[in-house]
Amino acid sequence: MATLSLNNIEKKFGTFQALKDVSLDIKSGEFICLLGGSGCGKTTLLRIVAGLETQTSGEMLLDGADLSKVNCHERNVGMVFQSLALFPHLNVGENVAYGLEVRGVAKAERKTKAMELLEVVGLSGLFDRPSSALSGGQRQRVAIARALAIKPELFLMDEPFSALDAGLREHLQIEVKKLQRKLGVTTMFVTHDQNEAMSIADRIVILNEGRVEQAGTPTEVYAQPQTRFVADFMGTNNIFTATVSQRGDVSLEGVPLGVATGDLAKLDGKHVIAVRPEYLELEPVTSSSIGLVGTVDFVRLLGASIETELSVGARKFVHTMVSDRAPKFAVGDQAEIHFDLDHAWVIPS
Amino acid sequence: MGDPVMKHLKPAHFIGLFPLSLMGLFFLGPLAFMIVVSFYERDPLGFYNVAFVWDNYAKFFSSFYYTISMRSIWSSALGAVLVVLLAFPAMYIITDMQRRWQLFWVILLLSLMCLSEVILGFAWLILLSESSGIPKFLGWVGLWDDPRSLSPSFAAMLIGFITLGFSLVALMFYPQMAQRDRSIEEAARTLGTSPPRVFTKVVLPNYRTGIIGAVVTMFVYFLGVFVMPTMLGRPQDWNMTVIITDKAVGDANMPLGAALSVIMLLFTLLIIGTLLFSSRKERSS
Numbered sequence: 001m002a003t004l005s006l007n008n009i010e011k012k013f014g015t016f017q018a019l020k021d022v023s024l025d026i027k028s029g030e031f032i033c034l035l036g037g038s039g040c041g042k043t044t045l046l047r048i049v050a051g052l053e054t055q056t057s058g059e060m061l062l063d064g065a066d067l068s069k070v071n072c073h074e075r076n077v078g079m080v081f082q083s084l085a086l087f088p089h090l091n092v093g094e095n096v097a098y099g100l101e102v103r104g105v106a107k108a109e110r111k112t113k114a115m116e117l118l119e120v121v122g123l124s125g126l127f128d129r130p131s132s133a134l135s136g137g138q139r140q141r142v143a144i145a146r147a148l149a150i151k152p153e154l155f156l157m158d159e160p161f162s163a164l165d166a167g168l169r170e171h172l173q174i175e176v177k178k179l180q181r182k183l184g185v186t187t188m189f190v191t192h193d194q195n196e197a198m199s200i201a202d203r204i205v206i207l208n209e210g211r212v213e214q215a216g217t218p219t220e221v222y223a224q225p226q227t228r229f230v231a232d233f234m235g236t237n238n239i240f241t242a243t244v245s246q247r248g249d250v251s252l253e254g255v256p257l258g259v260a261t262g263d264l265a266k267l268d269g270k271h272v273i274a275v276r277p278e279y280l281e282l283e284p285v286t287s288s289s290i291g292l293v294g295t296v297d298f299v300r301l302l303g304a305s306i307e308t309e310l311s312v313g314a315r316k317f318v319h320t321m322v323s324d325r326a327p328k329f330a331v332g333d334q335a336e337i338h339f340d341l342d343h344a345w346v347i348p349s
Numbered sequence: 350m351g352d353p354v355m356k357h358l359k360p361a362h363f364i365g366l367f368p369l370s371l372m373g374l375f376f377l378g379p380l381a382f383m384i385v386v387s388f389y390e391r392d393p394l395g396f397y398n399v400a401f402v403w404d405n406y407a408k409f410f411s412s413f414y415y416t417i418s419m420r421s422i423w424s425s426a427l428g429a430v431l432v433v434l435l436a437f438p439a440m441y442i443i444t445d446m447q448r449r450w451q452l453f454w455v456i457l458l459l460s461l462m463c464l465s466e467v468i469l470g471f472a473w474l475i476l477l478s479e480s481s482g483i484p485k486f487l488g489w490v491g492l493w494d495d496p497r498s499l500s501p502s503f504a505a506m507l508i509g510f511i512t513l514g515f516s517l518v519a520l521m522f523y524p525q526m527a528q529r530d531r532s533i534e535e536a537a538r539t540l541g542t543s544p545p546r547v548f549t550k551v552v553l554p555n556y557r558t559g560i561i562g563a564v565v566t567m568f569v570y571f572l573g574v575f576v577m578p579t580m581l582g583r584p585q586d587w588n589m590t591v592i593i594t595d596k597a598v599g600d601a602n603m604p605l606g607a608a609l610s611v612i613m614l615l616f617t618l619l620i621i622g623t624l625l626f627s628s629r630k631e632r633s634s
Binding site for chain 2: 072076079083085087089098102127146147150
């Protein structure tokens, strides 16, 4: 178990700045998810920690010692790659035992350890199978077992489940989380999928254009996004600039939305607010409707919920409701949008 | 009512006739002719007399031809191993360069392939000569007190082989290497392998089949080269191809030349077959 401190990490590729002043403290045994879109720098940060890239500037401390001065092959970091990178010329057991072989562990001992790990990841009995004869999920488990075989101080995973189908992905997310808890290894996990990050991370670090936008527990980043980008990325689709009058009335471009409650009640003036789709309510438009009226653009069933997308001029709003009720609106219908302002989150920046 | 076999034949089936006819025209036809001629008798006053004799094959088993055969195999095998040993790491380094440098090297290697064997041979003759090449330069800088010509020699012939095969082998590996999954090597590094060991423990084993293929290809290629041994090698370094040419053209003994060619062909097929069989056996085990 190890603590990792990243202080003011910068990385430039020619004129392109991939990482800008990234600082992060990762506690021993913590499971951190680096979350962000393509090109945000999350994989670059992971590769710097692994020693596969060198930071342009900044400090990286592992248990207080400068990690930057340690060569990649001497860092004792277990990494699972997006492509998995299993050695094609070795069978399953040899793949898992590879790191032990490099460390000079005796053949019998490394076979025992590899078999133990294969049992942990649910692949006992596949020791002699060629790595090319495995399914996607099995390959994934071999890659995880191989990275953990060396008892790494840091366990790094770079979008390891991106190529798997949804069911298998969810199953492996749970398994990895359980395994990480059991071993207590400090873990950094890169993903672009906010649901994946929410389901496995102790803490989520959201990156945008090489900067840390927000770092916090899944609940914090979901319910209290600190920037518009985070709110948007975490799926809060209803973000707009609302005006709060001194009397406490909230409006959007002159259209009344209701009376400010909760955090909004303490404010006045213009503020960017985010209301999650589950805190919207849709009502049929009547002659007495004075609120925001939108046109239904799209209705879709998402298993447990029904999502309705509405447009008000150029603005889009998204409403969700549990799917055990029949949708009240069809595409093309008009609906009055009510916001539960008690759950409106004011984005600080 | 048409022929039932013809009924099942589709236009796609006839496409296979195209490579077959090319094989027949450029390879099987001349080969069949050569096999037939190998059983003919030499006519000292002409070309050959139609006959069916084993004499030409029997001559192969004399110590002269046996020695030449062994020498051909040795020089070709050594040349093949050396050229792959040099070209493989060179291409590994090239494919790790920036795209524009990769392109530069590929164009350079392709240009080298455009040069004829004779031009390359002459270039080495000059470079290895006492009067104007490397020996003169080494003498001039004081590294060689008594500079002498380095050709003809076995080493000069091998240099010629390497020059011939280098571009071919390097370009053989280029597509595979340029598109390789580099994360496999990175995984080895994160697991504790130093960069030089990554090359020996991961890269080389991954390209084992390709390397064996390249060695066999070069071996067969070097068995058949003519210009480099005659230009850069000593008579005792000459391979079977030179001897076959000497017999067929110089001595006007076409039947003997044909018989020696057939034996060399069978020998080559035997070596390739053994290698294929052993690699298949290894894969299945």
